[in-house]
Amino acid sequence: MSNKKILILPGDYIGPEIMAEAVKVLELLRDEGEAIEWSFGHLGGAAYDAEGHPYPESTQKAARAADAILLGAVGGPKYDELPREVRPERGLLGIRKDLGLFANLRPALAFDELAGASSLKREVIEGLDILILRELTGDIYFGQPRGRRTTADGHAEGFDTMHYSAPEIERIARVAFEAARKRSKRVCSVDKENVLETSRLWREVVIQVARDYPDVELTHMYVDNAAMQLVRRPKQFDVIVTGNIFGDILSDEASMLCGSIGLLPSASLDVHNKGMYEPIHGSAPDIAGQGRANPIATILSVGMMFKYTFDRGDIAERIDAAVKQVIRDGKRTGDIAAAGEAVIGTREMGDAIVAAL
Amino acid sequence: MSNKKILILPGDYIGPEIMAEAVKVLELLRDEGEAIEWSFGHLGGAAYDAEGHPYPESTQKAARAADAILLGAVGGPKYDELPREVRPERGLLGIRKDLGLFANLRPALAFDELAGASSLKREVIEGLDILILRELTGDIYFGQPRGRRTTADGHAEGFDTMHYSAPEIERIARVAFEAARKRSKRVCSVDKENVLETSRLWREVVIQVARDYPDVELTHMYVDNAAMQLVRRPKQFDVIVTGNIFGDILSDEASMLCGSIGLLPSASLDVHNKGMYEPIHGSAPDIAGQGRANPIATILSVGMMFKYTFDRGDIAERIDAAVKQVIRDGKRTGDIAAAGEAVIGTREMGDAIVAAL
């Protein structure tokens, strides 16, 4: 059997720093005998700098050929003034759409040792373990028509189209129910069915899919209420499934509940479980180049890659355990340190995790 | 001068109970000599029961003739199975659009005595005072086309149109800047400019309007980041201005930060400051008919009515002060009582506030 091919896209600002630590984990696993190999490419601002486009052909080719992709973080002030079509986020949207990465898995997990870093009370988040499933290749992100026009009376108007087809909804719903089966068997589908036609269809299709999963409990919640309930009583949720724009908002909100956004990985999967894996946090321009960034979310993204694309849940568990270990040992990068706690750098954190592995 | 005319729409479930207490406040003010009068009408489920439509002609006429409207809460399980066109929320959307109530003001205010009821840490919310300005008559709520169709290959599709015109954006932006002038002089405009064409226009127009308010600081934030920042560090905000759907989500999230959703009023204004005033909370079917609902948000809505429509900020301040007084005195309805605290009913709370006035 040939090696599994991983394409590594470090991205911008702290991207290369955190990626260097994730590569140490890959090296360890390869040295242990795992049949993996990797190459590097550009996405986002780095790709624009190198090749004039945030998702250049070279990356497209490599991404299509790869079995899995590991992404650092893209974007930052250096690229804010670029024309819209070549801004870093276009690269991100481009690769998602190009590879059909429709299922975005975003766990929101509390590390009880770090509850102090949350703005929520300890008892509200202790033990929190939510999985948000965000549809990633449809909705108002890609719906047509979209644009600008001038009305008869001379005013500018902007417009976008929210849109879902039944098959698009069905496939993300199935991912949600399958995931729930391996967890607490509860799916909460979030929509705005009392206002939107798209949401009406969404809800109908989800209800239909649910018939194939009689062992999983399905509830529905309006998106405004979901935004409230995530703050009020986040532990009521197991799996949340929702569309692209609502998922964008709710998954970011959820990731902040634990106060440890530097620790949360994510996966974006296609229909064959080929996936792109990346930390939830951004490129952190303010601390770039200083060796202070937290590599944990990127390393946990490696774990998700082994679990979902390589079907090696055992390795994912080892990586999760190693991370928990170093946290229990009191290792802290600046973002997760409480006042007075000793702070270590990106490299020390990476080395500590590799040692724990 | 003739009396100011208030149309009272108690609505469904706890609606009539909380409204009865607000009426006591109106009675007191009238007895003191304020030139106000009121009449009652139906909206939502109650209107459907009485007249077969959630926003019937009788209410339309009365609402157009009134100077201000006081609304309880609409909706509930009794009406969930009704055809979509006559569900209670259609009444709500109908009256907003019909009266041109484009500016929805939703304060999120911490009552420091009640910080215990919040899921957030005391220091995160103590002193919190945000004003969320949500555009209420445009966006994907009303954009055309919307509906359902079948694709060439036989699949169902649902779609909706997000839409804003420059004048719609300009008028809500002006309300935001004017409001900020009377507060801490900071406006944060929330959009998804990196993805949506509608948001691009939104941002351009807001920047243009800002030129007329050089004394007010303008910042921009993506909606996903705003959903995070509201949890992380809510006190960074003064005035937030955003579109209808983002505002729906963020204002509900914000109202939950203080854990006192039973205390938050709201106003929806037209271009002449005619307004509809209502508590932020829903119709609470679970406690309806038991005299347990908290009337404070409805009474504070009366205060907002005097401030914004009748230009009597002095009366609003009196009402606010009376509410603070009873809270300081330890009066608690069930929703805001900590474990072990004595609980009073809807009527006792109303009477206590009237007494404090």
Ligand SMILES: CC(C)[C@H](C(=O)O)[C@@H](O)C(=O)O
């Ligand atoms: C950068 C932006 C286009 C992107 C999105 O909205 O999907 C980001 O917010 C995310 O969630 O990955």
Ligand SMILES: CC(C)[C@H](C(=O)O)[C@@H](O)C(=O)O
């Ligand atoms: C009931 C619903 C249509 C309404 C809305 O989405 O505007 C409600 O959520 C609100 O915020 O007043």
